[in-house]
Amino acid sequence: MRLVIARCEVRYSGRLTALLPVATRLIMVKADGSVLVHSDNGSYKPLNWMMAPCRLRESSPSPEAAAMGVAAVWTVQNDKTTDRLEIDIHEMLSDSAFEFGVDPGLVKDGVEAHLQALMAEQITVLGEGHTLVRREYPTAIGPVDILARDSRGGTVAVEIKRRGDIEGVEQLTRYLELLNRDPLLRPVAGVFAAQEIKPQARVLATDRGIRCVVLDYDAMRGVDDVESRLF
Known part of the structure; x- marks a missing residue:
């Protein structure tokens, strides 16, 4: 599990389009490749996400984007569809990785x-x-x-x-x-x-x-x- 806290802008494209303007958010990258973007409110539900199977690619911003304060660009592409999540990182506040191991799953009564x-x-x-x-x-x-x-x-x-x-x-x-x-x-x-x-x-x-x-x-x-x- 990778947990990143960053000032970022998030764009989603595919079956629909959505934009999250620049703000401080938590980005979760799970071991299966899923990427979820959370805010500090809205309970447990992410603001946007890309479920596995998908691929995360980190790249440098274009000169135009860099001039607007973008430090890095994350592109998350779904392997089965044209759905894409693009995250412009303006400022990285925290970047941590943890190894969870195998989860036993939910044990029902x-x-x-x-x-x-x-x-x-x-x-x-x-x-x-x-x-x-x-x-x-x-x-x-x-x-x-x-x-x-x-x-x-x-x-x-x-x-x-x-x-x-x-x-x-x-x-x-x-x-x-x-x-x-x-x-x-x-x-x-x-x-x-x-x-x-x-x-x-x-x-x-x-x-x-x-x-x-x-x-x-x-x-x-x-x-x-x-x-x-x-x-």
Whole structure:
């Protein structure tokens, strides 16, 4: 992990264009090549980023850029698309590198882990015609619980929780933003699945076009006969 604090201008081009004017920001370069640009506000979400696979090239500025105070230029090019992140470094305030080693990953509680395994086996709880692509689909910010295909072949990303709250919806939103940058996957639909979904989380998910699915843990385990219920 490389952590750089610098006064910089950031330009994004590709499917869309975006500009971050000169300001002091944190630039994170991860071991997989991902580059994320953070400010000192806005919570955990980066202002802009480029997910792996991509290549970072550092170069000297043009004479015109140097005359405007640019000391170095970083160009981050996506390997699969034309998306590009260009960072003009005006002043380097800090540049540190750390070796994190292999991360063991998120350890889910027993119920969430079992729900994920059960859904992978019973993927049609999402709807007839759904098929499993894989569990723990890797992204630059962590694994998506389940990646599936719907009956029309569209990509579906599923986040599974025991109790679904707003943070779970935010987590799935971040995954969807990354996955929808991949031309081989997009458009990617989101499903927020939980045993219980809080009302605020359901409202937020619906507002963002994310489908909510309530999971019956006992029925999925085969210990509850739903056909014999009175209610």
